[in-house]
Amino acid sequence: MKFFLFVVVAIMALIAGMTQAQDCLPNGATCTYTGTMGNCCSSFCLQQPEQSTGVCQDR
Numbered sequence: 001m002k003f004f005l006f007v008v009v010a011i012m013a014l015i016a017g018m019t020q021a022q023d024c025l026p027n028g029a030t031c032t033y034t035g036t037m038g039n040c041c042s043s044f045c046l047q048q049p050e051q052s053t054g055v056c057q058d059r
Helices: 002-021
Strands: 054-055
Touching: none
Parallel strands: none
Antiparallel strands: none
16 A cells, blocks of 8 residues: 555656646746746756846757
């Protein structure tokens, strides 16, 4: 029974991880360094200090 519960929890965690990975901003999308508009898939938002927004891109 404990093994079955472990398997169910593991599957739920995998599904949650897959849906979370799809909720990122693609390269070229508008972003902010704080992540208030969402997080870039590349994990990098190029935003200059004088700009209110930036652009998602690869490093």
